[in-house]
Every structure is written in structure tokens, then in C-alpha cells.
Amino acid sequence: MSIAVALVTAVLFGTGSWLMMQRRLTRIIIGIGLLGHGANLLLVSSGGPSGDAPIISGDGVENYSDPLPQALALTAIVITFGVTALLLALGYRSWQITKDDVVEDDVEDRRVLRRSNQDGPESEVDLEDAVPVGPDEDGVNRVVGERGEGDGS
Amino acid sequence: MAPDISNFTSFLVPLPVILPLAGAALGILGSKFRSFQRVVSLVALVLGLAVSIALIVEVDDKGVVAQVAGGWTAPLGIAFVIDRLSAVMLVVSSVILLLVMIFAIGQADEERKQSSFHPLYLVLAAGVSASFLTADLFNLFVAFEMMLAASYVLITLGGRADQIRSGMSYVVISLIASTLFITVLALVYMATGTVNMADLALRFESLDPGVKAAFAIALLVVFGIKAGLFPLYFWLPDSYPTAPGPVTAVFSGLLTKVGVYAIIRTQTLLFDMPDWMGTVLLVVAATTMVFGVLGAIAQDDMKRILAFHIISQIGYMIFGLALFTVAGIAGAIYYVVHNIFAKTALFLVASLVDRRAGSSRLSEVGGLVRSAPIVALLFTVPALSLAGLPPFSGFIGKFSLVDAGLTGDVAWMVAISLVVGLLSMYSMAKIWSGVFWGEAEEKPAREPEPGERLGGPLWMIVPTVAIVVCSVALALWGGPVYEFMVRAAEDLMDPSMYRSIVAGGG
Numbered sequence: 001m002s003i004a005v006a007l008v009t010a011v012l013f014g015t016g017s018w019l020m021m022q023r024r025l026t027r028i029i030i031g032i033g034l035l036g037h038g039a040n041l042l043l044v045s046s047g048g049p050s051g052d053a054p055i056i057s058g059d060g061v062e063n064y065s066d067p068l069p070q071a072l073a074l075t076a077i078v079i080t081f082g083v084t085a086l087l088l089a090l091g092y093r094s095w096q097i098t099k100d101d102v103v104e105d106d107v108e109d110r111r112v113l114r115r116s117n118q119d120g121p122e123s124e125v126d127l128e129d130a131v132p133v134g135p136d137e138d139g140v141n142r143v144v145g146e147r148g149e150g151d152g153s
Numbered sequence: 154m155a156p157d158i159s160n161f162t163s164f165l166v167p168l169p170v171i172l173p174l175a176g177a178a179l180g181i182l183g184s185k186f187r188s189f190q191r192v193v194s195l196v197a198l199v200l201g202l203a204v205s206i207a208l209i210v211e212v213d214d215k216g217v218v219a220q221v222a223g224g225w226t227a228p229l230g231i232a233f234v235i236d237r238l239s240a241v242m243l244v245v246s247s248v249i250l251l252l253v254m255i256f257a258i259g260q261a262d263e264e265r266k267q268s269s270f271h272p273l274y275l276v277l278a279a280g281v282s283a284s285f286l287t288a289d290l291f292n293l294f295v296a297f298e299m300m301l302a303a304s305y306v307l308i309t310l311g312g313r314a315d316q317i318r319s320g321m322s323y324v325v326i327s328l329i330a331s332t333l334f335i336t337v338l339a340l341v342y343m344a345t346g347t348v349n350m351a352d353l354a355l356r357f358e359s360l361d362p363g364v365k366a367a368f369a370i371a372l373l374v375v376f377g378i379k380a381g382l383f384p385l386y387f388w389l390p391d392s393y394p395t396a397p398g399p400v401t402a403v404f405s406g407l408l409t410k411v412g413v414y415a416i417i418r419t420q421t422l423l424f425d426m427p428d429w430m431g432t433v434l435l436v437v438a439a440t441t442m443v444f445g446v447l448g449a450i451a452q453d454d455m456k457r458i459l460a461f462h463i464i465s466q467i468g469y470m471i472f473g474l475a476l477f478t479v480a481g482i483a484g485a486i487y488y489v490v491h492n493i494f495a496k497t498a499l500f501l502v503a504s505l506v507d508r509r510a511g512s513s514r515l516s517e518v519g520g521l522v523r524s525a526p527i528v529a530l531l532f533t534v535p536a537l538s539l540a541g542l543p544p545f546s547g548f549i550g551k552f553s554l555v556d557a558g559l560t561g562d563v564a565w566m567v568a569i570s571l572v573v574g575l576l577s578m579y580s581m582a583k584i585w586s587g588v589f590w591g592e593a594e595e596k597p598a599r600e601p602e603p604g605e606r607l608g609g610p611l612w613m614i615v616p617t618v619a620i621v622v623c624s625v626a627l628a629l630w631g632g633p634v635y636e637f638m639v640r641a642a643e644d645l646m647d648p649s650m651y652r653s654i655v656a657g658g659g
Contacts, residue, residue, distance in 0.1 A: 020325075020329070025321070028325060032325065032328050032329070032332070035329070035332045036328075036332055036335075038332075038336075039332045039333075039335040039336045039339065040335065042335075042336055042339040042340075043335055043338065043339040043342075045339075046339040046340070046342040046343040047342075048343075066346075068342075068348075069339070069342055072291050072338070072342075072348070075291075075295060076294075076335050079295070079298045079302075079331075082302065083298075083302060083305070083324075083328060083331075086302070086305055086306070086324070087324055087325075087328070090305075090309060090317060090320065090321055090324060091321070093309075093312060093317050094317045094318065094321060097314045097317060098314065098318075103321065103322065104318055106319075106390075106391040107315070107318075108391070108452070108454065108457060109391070112451050112452060112453070115453075116451075
């Protein structure tokens with residue numbers, strides 16, 4: 001693997017992982033895209049150093065590059081593409097419904113948590129870094145954590 | 154050239170994948186005609202079940218049957234291989250897929266509203282079968298993607314706000330697992346130059362033990378996310394319960410078990426399980442069991458209690474594998490089969506309760522034992538089985554695991570598993586007293602369906618009964634079934650036959 005490819009893979013993995021840890025859905029989707037590219041690039045480069053196109057033309061088979069990882073990477077790219085498209089559609093639907101693209105916490109978990117808060121004073125759980133965002137359709141106050149959100153806008 | 158009759162069964166091997174895919178294609182073409190879609194789906198699933206049964210008979214006779222695509226010899230060709238473990242998983246999943254499809258048709262909810270339900274369900278079926286059959290690590294990735302892509306759409310099929318929210322985290326977490334899988338595949342290919350599993354097993358032998366250990370852990374993490382192992386289970390109880398009823402049943406019955414299957418397959422075939430791996434798996438199994446069941450106790454929604462139970466039960470399967478003895482693995486496989494039937498039945502019952510009472514929340518439902526006694530009975534049998542009471546299949550599964558654990562000198566693990574069994578009993582009793590006894594304390598979110606004598610439409614009750622009967626049969630014929638599992642486990646402990654057939658050109 002050449003230094004350049006290794007470096008690009010590392011950058012893709014790094015930025016992808018960072019974006020994935022955000023709370024904004026669009027960033028997560030872009031992060032997944034970058035991470036997928038990093039993985040596919042790694043897959044392509046796993047065939048070893050580059051060589052001639054793997055088409056047998058009669059003069060030995062020493063200088064060909066390994067075609068198998070390329071085939072694997074093509075398959076993986078198609079899959080990543082399809083799933084990313086689905087994810088974008090889901091993200092759009094989510095935005096249509098909530099008018100927001102913050103990923104929410106497990107609603108039911110919050111319910112159980114709040115119930116245990118009512119049960120006794122000992123079981124207090126730190127809810128400081130969570131803010132209520134109004135009642136949802138069950139009439140339950142939903143709470144969404146907003147920690148570490150470097151919202152650029 | 155006349156086909157060689159002795160090789161005839163090897164032509165059957167890819168059929169459990171091809172049949173549902175063909176059915177899905179037909180279903181898309183006929184998406185305007187609901188009854189056409191139903192016939193196609195049922196025919197594809199019935200044929201798939203017939204082929205699986207033919208295969209399990211043949212495999213129990215021969216040991217391993219393989220089919221290498223395109224006539225290339227392995228490891229160049231892409232192989233589909235079936236051994237006893239794959240065969241039993243295939244038969245069980247075919248039974249479940251067929252019965253849940255009948256349930257979905259009987260319920261006529263999402264199935265009637267969405268013309269894409271049938272094709273998606275069949276693609277999911279093909280993906281599940283392909284995961285059990287493939288002998289190629291990259292194809293396992295493709296099979297997983299096939300299954301997951303269908304599941305992404307099925308889980309959000311209604312397009313409701315809560316489905317989108319929980320579906321989103323399901324999709325994102327699955328995608329991270331898939332990306333990790335591709336990364337591991339790339340690294341494995343760099344280290345060995347192959348992705349054929351039997352070939353990999355041979356080439357891993359000459360690999361540095363440290364590198365090998367890294368691959369073992371990486372694959373455990375990848376499949377652990379799908380299987381819902383501690384600490385990677387957090388997405389599961391959030392996402393499963395919001396899907397349409399039959400979809401949740403299939404997901405909880407099959408998808409996590411595909412992950413468990415992949416863990417068993419890769420750890421036994423590729424890595425020979427060094428001692429430290431056994432310890433790692435034991436700790437993971439114990440924590441998965443304990444956290445799963447504690448989560449279940451805290452919930453007050455029937456579906457969520459059951460979803461947390463999936464996690465807790467996965468712990469038992471990993472416990473059996475971690476012992477890495479024939480008895481342990483046989484117990485684990487028996488447990489997987491028992492759990493698929495019991496869990497699917499319970500989720501189908503949850504969906505019946507949801508329909509009948511307008512809610513699955515314990516505080517909003519009550520007194521169903523009087524108004525729907527058949528549903529109550531259908532809950533009792535798999536619930537007691539899940540808790541591990543004799544004479545049900547869960548008892549045989551837990552007994553064989555406990556026995557194997559005591560022989561394997563891990564008394565602490567046995568103790569934890571028994572305590573967790575007790576807590577499972579407690580949470581099942583909680584569902585029982587909340588849903589079937591007493592009165593509803595609050596008004597349910599939706600209007601309950603009008604009362605039917607059976608407690609639900611006939612074609613929702615019949616498949617549920619059938620799955621419960623399968624679960625009971627698993628206990629009645631516990632002896633022969635367990636002996637089959639022992640033979641399957643012996644194959645796994647000595648994978649030379651699998652390796653020679655796959656690597657030697659089938």
C-alpha cells in the first residue's frame with residue numbers, strides 16, 4: 001500500500017468516525033459515507049501493489065494486479081451506495097416529521113428513568129445535560145441530550 | 154450430460170437462497186395484485202422449507218454437502234456449503250419464515266397496506282438462508298447486507314415518527330457494523346490472500362498468533378453487534394418493538410441468531426478457540442445475561458420486556474460456545490433452536506395482545522385471561538419454556554448447558570445462569586400479572602378490537618399455535634434432537650471434513 005493511499009484511508013476513517021459521533025443526522029450520514037469510502041479504499045488496496053490490468057494476453061502472469069479485491073470492492077461500493085441512499089431518504093422523512101435532524105434518545109428509556117426518579121430520592125440520575133423539547137404524541141415530555149454539539153450555524 | 158444422481162442434492166444447496174429471491178422478483182412485478190403476491194410468497198417459502206428438509210436428511214447422512222458456483226474448484230469458486238449446523242438453522246428459519254408469513258397475511262395490517270412487504274420479506278428470507286449456507290467470508294458480508302437492507306425498510310415500513318426514530322439508530326448501528334466487517338475483510342485479505350473460510354482456516358495456522366487474535370476479536374465485535382452481545386446490545390430493545398408485529402417476531406427470532414450462528418461458525422472453524430478466548434466469551438456471556446434480564450425487569454411494556462429478553466438469552470448461547478466442548482456447543486445449538494421458537498411465539502402473542510387490547514403496555518392491558526383464554530395459553534407455554542421450567546424445551550436447553558458447564562469447571566458461570574433463569578421467570582410473571590390478570594389501570598392508546606371467540610383472527614392464531622407446538626415437540630423429541638445437535642457439535646469441533654470438502658473442490 002502506498003503512503004498516499006494509507007494516508008487517505010486514515011483521514012477518511014478519522015473524519016468519518018468524528019462525524020459519526022455528532023448528534024445531527026446529516027453529519028452522521030456524511031460520516032457513514034466517509035467511513036464507507038475508507039473501508040472500500042482499504043479493500044481495494046488489500047490486493048497489494050498496483051500492476052497491469054488483469055487481462056491475460058499471453059506474456060506471463062507476474063505483473064498483474066490482484067483482481068479479486070477489486071471485485072469485492074465493487075460489490076461493497078454498490079451496497080454502500082444503496083444503503084446510503086436509503087439512509088438519506090430516512091433522514092429526509094425524519095426531518096419531515098420532526099422538523100429537526102437531531103438524533104433523539106430512546107423515549108421509552110427516558111420514561112423508565114423518570115419513573116425510577118419518582119420512586120425514590122436515592123435513585124437520582126443526572127439529567128443536567130438534557131433539555132426537554134416539549135411533549136410528543138404520547139403526551140410524554142421527551143428529553144434530548146445536547147452535549148458537545150458544535151452547531152456551526 | 155446427464156446429472157450425476159449422487160450429486161443431485163448438491164444442486165439443492167443454493168435453492169433456499171434462489172427461491173425467495175425469485176419470489177421477490179415476481180412479487181415486485183405483481184405488486185398491484187395482493188393475492189398473487191401472497192401465493193408467490195407462500196409457494197416460495199413452502200418450497201424453501203421442503204428443500205431444507207431434504208437437505209437436512211441428506212446432510213445427516215453424509216456430513217457435508219457443497220455446491221461450488223460456476224464449476225470452478227474451490228477456493229477459486231464461491232462455495233455454498235451445508236453441514237449439520239447450517240442444516241438445522243436452515244430448517245428452523247424456514248419454518249419460522251413460513252409461519253410468520255401466514256401470521257402476517259392473517260393480520261392483514263402492513264401486509265395489506267404496503268405492496269413492498271412481500272418482496273422485502275422474501276429478500277430477508279434469502280439473506281438469512283444465504284448467511285447459513287455460505288462458505289465464503291465476503292459472501293457472508295453480502296448475505297448480511299441482503300438481510301439487513303430488507304430489514305431497514307421493514308422496520309420503518311409504517312413511516313410513523315417512532316419507527317423512523319428507532320429505525321434510524323438501527324440503520325446507523327448496523328451500517329457501522331457492516332463498515333467494520335469490510336475493514337476486517339480487507340485486513341484478512343491482506344494477511345492471507347483469501348476469503349474462502351476453509352482456505353482461511355488453513356492459512357491462519359501459519360499466521361502470527363497476535364494477528365490471529367486481533368482478527369478473532371474483530372470478527373467477534375462485528376457479529377456481536379448483530380447478535381446483541383454486551384456491551385453492544387443497546388440498539389436492540391429500542392428498535393425492535395416499534396416495527397410491525399410479524400416483522401418484530403421474525404427479527405427477534407432470526408436476525409440475532411444469524412449473528413450467533415456467525416460467531417459459532419467463525420470461532421470454531423477459523424480460530425480453534427484459544428483458552429483466553431474462552432474466558433473472554435464467558436465474561437461476555439455472563440454480562441449479556443445479567444444486563445439483559447435486569448433491563449427486562451425495569452420495563453413496563455410487554456414488547457420491550459421481551460426485547461430485553463432476547464439479549465439475556467443470547468448470553469446462554471455464547472456460554473455454550475465459550476466452553477468449547479462438544480457438550481457445550483451441542484447445548485448452545487439446542488438453545489438457539491429452542492429460543493427461535495419460543496421467542497417468535499412470544500412476539501406473535503405480543504402482537505395478538507396489542508391487537509386485542511389496543512396496547513402492549515402492562516398498565517393499559519389487563520384481564521385477558523378471561524376475555525382471550527387461548528392467547529393466554531399461547532403465552533404460557535413459551536414463557537415457561539423461556540424461563541427454563543420442565544417439561545419444556547427451555548429446561549432441556551438450560552440443563553444441557555448447566556451440565557456442560559459443571560463438567561467444564563465453571564461453577565460461577567452456572568450459578569449466574571441459574572440466577573438469571575430465576576429473574577427471567579420473574580419478568581415473565583410480571584407480564585402475566587400485568588396483561589392477563591387484573592384490570593387495565595389506564596385507558597389504552599388505541600381502541601381495542603372487538604372481541605372474537607379465539608382472541609384474534611383464525612389465521613393469526615393458527616401459525617402461533619403451530620410455533621408453540623413446534624416448541625413443545627422440541628421438548629417431546631428432546632432426545633433425538635439433542636443427539637443430532639451433538640453430531641453437529643462434533644463436526645464443529647473437528648472441522649477437517651468441512652475444510653477438505655470446501656478447499657478440495659466439493
